[in-house]
Amino acid sequence: MEPIDIAKASKEAFEASQAVRHNERVDALSKIKDALRHNKATILEANKLDVQAAAEEVNAGRLSAPLLKRLDLTRSDKWDSMLQGISDVAALPDPNGKVSYASELDDGLRLHRVSCPIGVLLVIFESRPEVVVNIAALAIKSGNAAILKGGKESLKTTTALSDAIRSALSQTSLDKNYIQTVHSRGEISSLLELDKYIDLVIPRGSNALVSSIQQNSRIPVMGHADGLCTVFLDATANKEKAIRVVLDSKIDYPAACNAAEILLLHTDLPKEIWTSVATALLSHGVQLRCDAPSLALLASDPSVASLPTFSTHVLEANPSSDFTTEFLDTILAVHTTPSLSSAVSFINSHSSHHTDSIVTESESSASIFCRTVDSAGTFVNASTRFADGFRYGFGTEVGISTGRIHARGPVGLEGLVIYKYVLRSEGSAGHIVSEFGVGEGKRAFKHAPLGSDSIPAGFDIV
Amino acid sequence: MEPIDIAKASKEAFEASQAVRHNERVDALSKIKDALRHNKATILEANKLDVQAAAEEVNAGRLSAPLLKRLDLTRSDKWDSMLQGISDVAALPDPNGKVSYASELDDGLRLHRVSCPIGVLLVIFESRPEVVVNIAALAIKSGNAAILKGGKESLKTTTALSDAIRSALSQTSLDKNYIQTVHSRGEISSLLELDKYIDLVIPRGSNALVSSIQQNSRIPVMGHADGLCTVFLDATANKEKAIRVVLDSKIDYPAACNAAEILLLHTDLPKEIWTSVATALLSHGVQLRCDAPSLALLASDPSVASLPTFSTHVLEANPSSDFTTEFLDTILAVHTTPSLSSAVSFINSHSSHHTDSIVTESESSASIFCRTVDSAGTFVNASTRFADGFRYGFGTEVGISTGRIHARGPVGLEGLVIYKYVLRSEGSAGHIVSEFGVGEGKRAFKHAPLGSDSIPAGFDIV
Structure with missing residues (x-):
């Protein structure tokens, strides 16, 4: 055919x-x-x-x-x-x-x-x-x-x-x-x-x-073309949560669209948390492509700089490509940012609006992050890898959408469904609009909510 | 700029x-x-x-x-x-x-x-x-x-x-x-x-x-390009409802997208109902563009054929254009069809999937019509002119959509809204996916429904 x-x-x-x-x-x-x-x-x-x-x-x-x-x-x-x-x-x-x-x-x-x-x-x-x-x-x-x-x-x-x-x-x-x-x-x-x-x-x-x-x-x-997900370590990030969430987001399944590709660090994040996260990533063979501040912190820490993989797995990031690339591999681009709002701006302009996570102990930061990051999934202290139809409890997954209409995430x-409007007149003479309005002989609409569990008679053949 | x-x-x-x-x-x-x-x-x-x-x-x-x-x-x-x-x-x-x-x-x-x-x-x-x-x-x-x-x-x-x-x-x-x-x-x-x-x-x-x-x-x-709405008079149509619904659908505001442009007649509709509907339309200056059977019925009825406007307002339809034209005027194309299913097929292939109405006393016909007409609005014994955001009770109308995703009708x-997924871990160590699954040390998802009226903490700045 x-x-x-x-x-x-x-x-x-x-x-x-x-x-x-x-x-x-x-x-x-x-x-x-x-x-x-x-x-x-x-x-x-x-x-x-x-x-x-x-x-x-x-x-x-x-x-x-x-x-x-x-x-x-x-x-x-x-x-x-x-x-x-x-x-x-x-x-x-x-x-x-x-x-x-x-x-x-x-x-x-x-x-x-x-x-x-x-x-x-x-x-x-x-x-x-x-x-x-x-x-x-x-x-x-x-x-x-x-x-x-x-x-x-x-x-x-x-x-x-x-x-x-x-x-x-x-x-x-x-x-x-x-x-x-x-x-x-x-x-x-x-x-x-x-x-x-x-x-x-x-x-x-x-x-x-x-x-x-x-x-x-x-x-x-x-659907989605890119899955460019970010984890942001806020100034108040808890060390254990930071290590666990970053590691899982990156290495649980690096080829997945919901794996993290970018790590954002708040400049006020204690240095020790970053070096611990980096050490954990390096021990799992992840290559870090770091901006100058995050690289300097690692290089100045003897326990990291002395690691055998430091020279091969801690590299300077290429700012024109590493923060817009879906590596789908054990590679993570690392960027330092001075505030929550700069982190959100960075995510909104670099991520693919798929799933982004913040690690924070601040209720206010969590709230602002979820509200202002313009992505299908905004997570707090949880791995980006949770973005999945089965994990969300849907029983199946048709796909993951980064579009802004119809279905997202x-x-x-x-x-796979939309809706139609079914309007049924049970009146003895049918219903016509010219009888509604203001003025003599006209009446107003009632607009009384009906129980939303009532399937209309017109759909009894479902 | x-x-x-x-x-x-x-x-x-x-x-x-x-x-x-x-x-x-x-x-x-x-x-x-x-x-x-x-x-x-x-x-x-x-x-x-x-x-x-x-x-x-x-x-x-x-x-x-x-x-x-x-x-x-x-x-x-x-x-x-x-x-x-x-x-x-x-x-x-x-x-x-x-x-x-x-x-x-x-x-x-x-x-x-x-x-x-x-x-x-x-x-x-x-x-x-x-x-x-x-x-x-x-x-x-x-x-x-x-x-x-x-x-x-x-x-x-x-x-x-x-x-x-x-x-x-x-x-x-x-x-x-x-x-x-x-x-x-x-x-x-x-x-x-x-x-x-x-x-x-x-x-x-x-x-x-x-x-x-x-x-x-x-x-x-x-949005919608065309508003090609149809009224179908089923074999069991009530005469008064037929006249009222057809008239209102056509003449209440002919330039509107929810005005009817096509009238479908079941071949078993009593002739007297069709001639009464036609007489009412003619008395309001509507021009009828009829297929051969519907034209023959009018021509054979002296009370219609003797009307002064019969020669100017009852015309033969052009089958290649009159059933696919949004007249936006006091013109109605009339087509005869032998069954409910042929009416539905005609509507699905000719209408713009905006709003279509059946006039019927048969619960079964109403039900099948609403289910099988693939339009944003499927109406029973009601004027197509009800298809409107204010009449539906929305308080405002952004537009009327004939698309099949996101918003319809x-x-x-x-x-104007979509949704995002907000996932928050309150666990003491954050949440990671590698702890879920089958096997030693793994656990299953709980997937317990939460009250849908609970705004997540992440949205408390709304």
Whole structure:
């Protein structure tokens, strides 16, 4: 099919699905799980071919070894986790049909704002083929149709997974085109122009992938390009908290988007706290790229300067690049700043508005930091690594957004729904606006709040 | 200033304002009202010059007369309404600091999702100069900075209004650059590229204005280009409701985006209901552009065919244009459809996803219509004209959105906020993620819901 036909088929499948009840969606997820189990041999055979081809590319130096790991569906418990993930998503509460505003505008005229699916999602990801299953489950659960594109090195696997999903869908009330896959970059370029049919793009992958999509589509994009997180050690930072929070933020998983890349030091922070933090980081192999004041403090402390890694791991920062780079590695840029407000300004102008943390014993500093740092997550005495949908308790994570509208920070199923207004007149003659207003024969609106747990009659087919 | 400097100054003013308390924002609104009162003579003098210049353009046939009305600040109670609007916005509840998710992740580790401003708004409008005041009030109330551009014909007025606003701001905790105005299309073109500094574009005006902005910016746009609303008369429609709802939807204010442009008739609708609806519309001067079946029914009814306006106001519809045109006039396109599901498909493919209404006595039809019509408003036995922020009870209206993310339908102050996650550790050693998980020494997350009315300590400066 041409991209335009794929997009139209998705929109049609979405529209046709709007009368499908939640229990039927859950049933579809169960059928998909069965179909994957049933087709396990075929899928793993396809995966084997992808892995073999990728292994050759790795040997030839054209692909990285970690990519090979991500591709392989037989590694550790990946297959079982993938299937369990379907059940986990199925068991989450339905994000649709939730009433967030309910008002009686007039006697017998009731308005409800009810959550409902967005429409057609275009999800673009890289090497992990199981993302197909993960996203299909999220889309079906939330009532959105989806078009998926994986990396070219996982083509055979994603095709086999997608075939199993579509065969399962054909036994349900959902159209099999509810979940479609595309394979080429050309198709993606075309789809990114079809804002009439596609409602939201979710890129999951490298900075380059996300940036390129953000630059090339008018369709709203949910995601993040950079994860440039900061930990700020305030003047009143507690030493143990400082060491623990900085270490965890940096080394728990340096390649994650919620790992810290920048350490800010208040000039009034006791020198001994900084040297202890630095010593702990160095003992874990972290390279420190320091501004002049923070470097001078380390160099003047014999217990640090005498460390064997001092010369290799304590370097002068390049101010024009080190404070705007997502290292994704055991590297930390260190900057000294004279006040809380200068720290906040530095973060607002350098961070990617993802997650930033302050270590402080001052209630006032904590409060001002949380209020004035303009990021999706503002933390106090806690590792930036907590910024995650599962850790936040959402049960799943669609992605992490650094955008300012719709959804921000870790996004759960709620990020895949919007709402519509349902207005129902029970009046004997219907309701018309020309009867409202001031003057003879006109009446005023009542605007009486209704219990927000009342699902409107119009949604009883959910 | 160059556009880049305007945008940067806005972002700086926004960031600096995040510690400003709500009562100071309300106070700023009061100071703006005073400044406008104080500068009334200057402002009306500027407005007089704009009106005189526009009158010459109208006389020369280069501007439309209604534009002249919209420009004139001295007409009826426009000035007083403008000032009253500031007080009305000031009196609304603060949309910020609302907790929508609160969970104790672990003992002493509390997560709150708290509403907060989006950032910098770029608002582009056309001839009504009082929109400057209206938007400035909404922006200040909601904590967003704003850059405003009005039509060139209102330049002197908007400049005078803006000067008064900025002089008032200079006596408050807010930076005077919190509200800025620009005047040229060239500046707008440049600003639309500055997605680093501008977070949301709100165009208020013609279809052409909105479409052009949607096509030319990567910054999220909130608004609607078309308002193509439909009323569907189901087979079971009640005659009185049908006449009242169709008439009100069409003639209450034909130039509004929530006026109906399309009437759909179920083929099983009693002929007598359709001829009565048509007669009522014709008696109000509405032109009907009918498909063949609906036209045949009217032509075959002597009481309609004998009406003096039958030949001039009952026309054959042009199927390639009349069902996709926002007439904004006393014209209604009429289409016959054999079923509820065909009506829904017709609406989903022809309407602008704004507001659509069904007239029916069938609970099942009402329910399926509301669920499957993919529009911001789905109404039952009520006029499409109810789709309005004031009628919905929001106290104000930022605009009406036909987008599928963030805000949909009439948008109140809530549409100008997003949220951030505030995570605070009260633990004696801070909180780090490496202590959570499975295995020796690891613990599980608690994820205990917290009362959603608890404002986190980090937000006590609100």
